[in-house]
Amino acid sequence: MADKKRILIVEDDMDISMVEEAYLQSSGFETRIVTEGTAVAAALQEEHFDLVLLDLMLPGxxxxxxxxxxxxxxxxxxLMVTARTESVDKIRGLGLGADDYIAKPFDPAxxxxxxxxxxxxYERLRGKSTKETSEEPEEIxxxxxxxxxxxxxxYKGNxxxxxxxxxxxxxKFFAMNPNIVFSKEQIFEKIWGYDYVGDSATVMVHINRIREKIEDDSKNPQILETVWGAGYRLNK
Structure with missing residues (x-):
């Protein structure tokens, strides 16, 4: 029998956290609740979790x-959970590394x-790293x-x-397909998959995060370039 997935719920409203916990546990997850942002690091050190359900407005x-x-x-x-619905908050959260975003009030299902x-x-991406290595180059x-x-x-330099x-x-997808333009929709379908609930604007946020790491000047990208009206291209 497979181990149950464990979710850390970070939410200061106990009514909401109890609803989240009840639905997640009834779906086969194990959960732990913390109510302050300052308690998250210790919780992640003390126990293994497979996903973090994170409210934006927290004390501390x-x-x-x-x-x-x-x-x-x-x-x-x-997975960020918040009462804020403005797109700027969604973009900011995704830009800091959140994988997904759901706004309150939400359907527990x-x-x-x-x-x-x-x-x-996440399991699909990790599986790729072990199952497809024979078909991929060691280093690009x-x-x-x-x-x-x-x-x-x-590595950038050393x-x-x-x-x-x-x-x-x-x-990796771009590096293995250099000098080809891919639309946001194509990238979303390739990386997130057809069955994923989300939108292609998420791609833009991830592209910007990648540029901040690989470009000498992320505002003037030379490696991962925007092709206006078409998508993105990696220049090799």
Whole structure:
């Protein structure tokens, strides 16, 4: 029997957190609730979790800060849950490393579906790293970048750069298909999959995060270029 997936719920409203916990547990997940942003790091050190359900408006430390800190240390799906519905908040959250975004009030069934979708996506990406290595090159070089395909590492010069699963998969996809323009929709379908609930605007946020890591000047990208009206292209 497979081990149950464990979800860390970060939510200061106990009524909401109890609803989240009840629905997640009834769907086969194990859960733990923390109510302050400052408690997240310790919880992640004490126990293994497969996904973080993260509210934005938290006492002690905001969800934005928590998201950044999680992404700087471990690679785990982060699903942001917030009352804020403005696109700028969504973009900011995704830009800090969140994988998905759901706004309050939400249908608990949708929350469960999003959790499952994010976990499936992470497992799919991890599975690729072990199942497809025989068909892929060991290393891809692009200017001063070295992409170690099998070990999922990226070096700029002699410095290793941390890449979460999705960012690495996007960079690898472009590196293996250089000088070809791909639309946001094509990238979304390739990386996130047809059954994923989301939108192609997410691609833009991930592209920007990748540029901040690989470009000498992310505002004037030379490697991962925007082709206006068409999509993106990696120049090799």
């Amino acid at each position: 430390k905001s969800g934005y800060e928590v998201c950044r800190e999680i992404r700087d240390t471990i690679d785990i799906p982060i 949708e929350l469960v579906a999003r959790a499952h979708a994010n976990l499936r996506q 070089k692009i200017r001063d970048l070295r992409i170690l395909v099998n070990s999922w590492k990226v 410095k290793e750069i941390k890449f979460p699963n999705r960012e690495f998969e996007i960079l």
